Amino acid sequence: MEDRPHSHRTDVHSPERRSYNMSRIRGRNTKPEVQIRHGLHARGYRFRLQDKRLPGRPDIVLPKWHSVIQVHGCFWHGHDCPMFHLPATRPAFWRTKIDANRVRDGLTAAALAAAGWRRLTVWECALRGRVRLPVGEVLDVCEQFLRSAEAEAEIQGPWQGLACKP
Incomplete structure (x- = not known):
């Protein structure tokens, strides 16, 4: 995970307001997750949501x-894409938190594989930002994965090699 320079380093919100804003961020039913669920359902796929019996409660x-399909937010999971920026405020706290999320993601992936589950990770940058993919294209790749024998795959935005911000 690399620090990316910011042109605006000062938080414009009070600590109380920032705390409130952060508390409102959803852990489930995010817009990218709902887009994938609706699209898969429309294509005839049936699924469960966040099954407690599986490691990591996959989305x-x-x-x-x-x-399983896991829809990861680029910030929370420390994805190496233009949508991830380590906050300038309390960077040590955020680095520790995001690194712990990444370690947990690795442990979850290993536990799912050991239990014989195939895993697709859809990154937020595939569905959001200036260089996002069309939702139909992301769903096509999801469907190709489901019908394949691949053990794991990822879908991310087409940002590699681009010098633009979302």
Whole structure:
């Protein structure tokens, strides 16, 4: 995870307001997650949501395909893309938190693989930002994964090699 320079380093909100804003961030039913769920359902796929019996409570569980789809936010999971920026305020706290999330993601992936589950990770940057992919294209890749024999795959935005911000 690399620090990216900011042109605006000062937080414009009070600590109380920032705390409130952060508390409102959803852990489930995010817009990218809902887009994937609605699209898969419209294509005839049936699934469970956040099955407690599986490691990490994956966002979308497709038992018929013995597959899970995890929709990861680029910030919270420390994705190496233009949508991730380590905050200038309390960077040590955020680095520790995000690094712990990444470690937990690795442990979850290993536990799912050990249990025989196939895993697709859809990154937020695939569905949001200036260089996002069309939702239909992301759903096509999801469907290709489900019908394949691949053990794991990722979908991310087409940002590599681009010098632009979302």
